[in-house]
Amino acid sequence: DQQVKQNSPSLSVQEGRISILNCDYTNSMFDYFLWYKKYPAEGPTFLISISSIKDKNEDGRFTVFLNKSAKHLSLHIVPSQPGDSAVYFCAASAQGNEKLTFGTGTRLTIIP
Amino acid sequence: EPEVTQTPSHQVTQMGQEVILRCVPISNHLYFYWYRQILGQKVEFLVSFYNNEISEKSEIFDDQFSVERPDGSNFTLKIRSTKLEDSAMYFCASRGTGLYYGYTFGSGTRLTVV
Numbered sequence: 001d002q003q004v005k006q007n008s009p010s011l012s013v014q015e016g017r018i019s020i021l022n023c024d025y026t027n028s029m030f031d032y033f034l035w036y037k038k039y040p041a042e043g044p045t046f047l048i049s050i051s052s053i054k055d056k057n058e059d060g061r062f063t064v065f066l067n068k069s070a071k072h073l074s075l076h077i078v079p080s081q082p083g084d085s086a087v088y089f090c091a092a093s094a095q096g097n098e099k100l101t102f103g104t105g106t107r108l109t110i111i112p
Numbered sequence: 113e114p115e116v117t118q119t120p121s122h123q124v125t126q127m128g129q130e131v132i133l134r135c136v137p138i139s140n141h142l143y144f145y146w147y148r149q150i151l152g153q154k155v156e157f158l159v160s161f162y163n164n165e166i167s168e169k170s171e172i173f174d175d176q177f178s179v180e181r182p183d184g185s186n187f188t189l190k191i192r193s194t195k196l197e198d199s200a201m202y203f204c205a206s207r208g209t210g211l212y213y214g215y216t217f218g219s220g221t222r223l224t225v226v
Contacts, residue, residue, distance in 0.1 A: 036217075043116070043203050043217030044155065089155060098143070098168045099157035100215070 003027045006103035019077040023090030030092040035075045038087045080110045114138040116218035124224045133189045133221045135204030144187045145205040194225045
């Protein structure tokens with residue numbers, strides 16, 4: 001039951017360039033989307049979120065874009081920094097539902 | 113910055129034994145959660161807890177699992193009779209009120225069932 005999919009298990013990006021992480025979902029009831037970052041031996045850390053009433057949300061170097069018709073969202077990190085190297089999870093929730101449904105994650109490596 | 117604290121960081125137990133995983137959520141948070149991540153797989157929802165009762169649980173959270181908030185600060189997950197397939201990283205999370213869904217997760221407890 002892969003309601004949230006991250007099709008790229010890994011991504012390498014040069015320091016200073018833009019990192020683009022992608023996520024697709026199938027459940028049209030999802031109306032809130034989040035990105036989490038995870039370092040080894042730590043819990044996921046919330047990065048940025050977006051409600052389905054918006055198509056873009058920006059916070060510093062991080063921007064999330066939502067394309068509802070394509071059921072696709074992406075996280076842009078610019079400029080990429082070495083400390084951004086981590087596993088990034090996309091997650092989604094449906095209104096009135098407490099649980100988050102996570103994707104399988106994308107391991108981002110920033111090359112100095 | 114406030115954080116969610118989980119203990120122990122690593123627990124090894126024999127199959128069939130009971131384990132209790134402990135969590136101290138952020139003090140003014142009201143909603144509490146357990147998630148788990150089996151090695152190489154995605155993070156999966158187990159249970160949500162609010163106002164001293166379970167508000168939602170997944171199909172994974174069967175009769176072998178229970179949660180409790182025994183003293184107003186701790187939030188525990190008990191697995192009554194562990195199986196090999198319970199081996200996973202277990203994450204506790206909490207959040208405050210409002211529409212903000214950006215839970216704060218703890219660092220996790222790695223449970224190994226042998």
